[in-house]
Amino acid sequence: MSEPTTWSATPVVVVGLGLSGFAAADALMQRDAVVTVISRDSGGAIDKRAQILQTLGVTVLFGDDAPATPPEGTELVVTSPGVPPSNTFLLAAAEAGIPVWGEVELAWRMRPAEGAAPWLTITGTNGKTTAVTMLESILQAAGLRAVAAGNVGTPILEAVLHPEPFDVLAVELSSFQLHWSQSLSPYASCLLNVAPDHIDWHGSYDEYRRVKGRVFEQTQVAAIYNAQDPTTEQLLMDADVVEGCRAIGFTTGTPAISMVGVVDDVLADRAFVDDRRTSAAELATIQDLTIDGVPPAPHYVADALAAAALARSYGVTPAAVRDGLRAYRPQPHRVQSVGRVGEVAYIDDSKATNTDAAMASVTAYDHIVWIAGGLLKGADVEDLVQAAAPRLRAAVLLGRDRAQLAEALHRHAPDVPVVDIASTDTGAMAEVVRAAQSLARPGDVVLLAPAAASMDMFDNYGARGDAFAAAVQGLQ
Template sequence: MGGGRRMTLEPNYEPRPGLTHRDADWSGLHVLVVGLGVSGFAAADALAERGAHVTAVSRDVTDVITERGRILEILGVDVRLGPEHVHTPPEGTELVVTSPGVPPHDALMLAAATAGIPVWGEVELAWRMRAREGAAPWLTVTGTNGKTTTVGMLASILRAAGLRATAAGNVGTPILEAVLHPEPFDVIAVELSSFQLHWQRSVSAVASAVLNVAPDHLDWHGSYAEYLRAKGRIYDNTHIACVYNVADLQTEQLVMDADVVEGCRAVGFTLGVPAPSMVGIVDDVLADRAFVEQRQHSAAELCTLDDLRGDLEAVPPHYVANALAAAALARAYGVGPIAVRDGLRAFRPDRHRIAAVDVPGPVRWVNDSKATNTHAAAAALRSFDSVVWIAGGLLKGADVDGLVQEAASRLRGVVLLGRDRAEIADALARHAPDVPVIDVAATDTGAMDLVVAHAARLAQPGDVVLLAPAAASMDMFDNYGARGDAFEEAVRRHVIGEGA
């Protein structure tokens, strides 16, 4: 770790000296806020409250956005809705604060760069809106998959240690809301996407983790190298520990390339027996050889695999890896082993993540609609031996060949849906030509009933029908949650109908 800071060809990142805390002089600063989702609304509100001249623009015009615009107008914000307002910054703009969904090649972002206007993301703004003294430290997590689960586990561990803690960032609650909460937190577990990390430069976490990296969002970043560069930014300026995945050499390389605070350590997590400065598994025990005094010869027991089980039928390997990463971050912050155990015992994963649908019968139905990329789908498929796989949607430029090749021996059959299903079908023809494939072209509200009916015909007793689409959902559904709900409802209709 170390080396010099990464050289970047970008405009001055400081629109005004001293904007490093919420009580700095923000007054009169001309700021353009791009996007009026929850994070954009929070940014415009916080800046206006501190006397900045705020213009807020949104390409989308929905009822929710219109209502947010009305509220901001009352606060003195100049709100401009519609695509005609998102091409160039208004004259006199000194800072652009962008929502994470806006890519760097967007016309407005390119115009800002050409004009030499600094661009911050919501995370950068949130870091600079922390209190001057006594601000809650951040423990940060990114990765292609597992971020939300790991951050949830981490927050549960921190609360078990008696700390006032929350999960925020990409997980749902805007990080700016957590930072400005009227009842300050002791510590914040922060989930960061590659979109958010692309725009941040100042965050200095106590401990940070990259869980894994695989090609994703290449349409947004432009290349895998740029995606990796964004992920690696999470390690920059870390104080105590950079947590990496021993099984993913790219994450370790990102640590090695990072410019960290002097004295920061690299801490690995592994599903094998941990070496010194790692956390891992000894028999069925999660063990810490990183944050104990005699780590060359001893380890601290954190919990058992059974402690992780909760409501799960089985504990998938990637779930154990998430628990190890969360434990490492908490231990870096000084949390004791008992609180790690209690927090992991108490944690329950969110819906749509390897969630069994509670229906009777010899076939198990599993909803992993959150598997919106190939890496997540591969982890889900590895969890079962004989699978009828439901896949398809928006692939976002991802290559599915490796996923299909690895999963081929586990596949009883495949049912495809969504816009980019032909790419998966082509990969199946190359790497699993003997596996039956059913193509569902329908995109209406009854499409999932067709998918489930076809999957049921392919499945045999003991099989798992797994919704792990390897793709985003927005071609057919509002989000992955709506897709998962549609799957579960269709399964219940099918099973109850068959049993009637």
């Protein structure tokens, strides 16, 4: 199915009633499609969204009332990003020859025929929210009407169909969203990194990696890869980009031609300058990325370089890149400084819910008291603990799978003090932080980088980070 000249009377089923499902149903209804929403879940915000849609004439079916297969006459199924390809309803749609799109694909096809805002797209296993919100800050510093949308903040449909059009969109794409996208052609795209994640959803690491590489497909001007992650370069080589599209690398080391990187604490551009063989443009300094006296971690610098490369591909000046990065503050729970007590800094990286994200955090600081643990989801922590060991002042462990971390610490850091917090009640984090404070020395960083999911003790990683920040405030 290609996008219709009019959506009027087109029968569409929307699967899921989260933010993206609601946005899809609302957009389709406003174009007079015949919309049915099916949702496995109910209650709370979902029920409120259902009531709004039903008032507008959308049919909403929950649980057992929802059909197992697409109703007769369905011409399109729009799925929420979290619904896996193995879902029986989606399989039945595919078997019946009914197109299955994600909200991102729907947004791309609903763009205005004339003057649509270009998309600058970002994906990666880790860091994509930081990079895309950095990009938003840079674009706004350049005087552009821009917003971060997609897998962060504003649903992409809302951004595309906003009554006051944007000049350009900074679009974060998850692997789920990329799986359900087919015809995107971004102005510029970026793949930050690739490491095993969401294997249960995609079925294999090979498939997850392949889907991440789709961010490069049909890129028009610049496809940006991580020069320190060979997988991202290979996926770019495998992609079918628009003729003339440039490959641009980013690195926290010295940049080669057609790269951005770091030279003597300066973020340098050797890609978007007239004579890139013999000169470079200064984009910002490491000091510009320093917050509350805490120097930026290498992965934070890498995210800044990726965002800068995307902005430069769109013609943003070096001065605007600098101003946007200076003004930027990390998103909550992503290497976020939450306070200083004496000469000890407290950093919340609760979003480090896997070992690769935690690896980036623990290797960014010289001396840390590491707070870790939760639901490891079967992850192997040996490499992580081995890398952390030389930097550890101490470790404080919490959560269901803390014993696995304790055993690895015993093997790789036998002289490092380890405190085991068995409590799982609401006051447990205060106990964790007090223990960390007692072990920290002046100049240390107390780092919450759990390497694990949070749902054994908290509603989500945000609640875990909030509890950490509140506990730190309680020390002051």
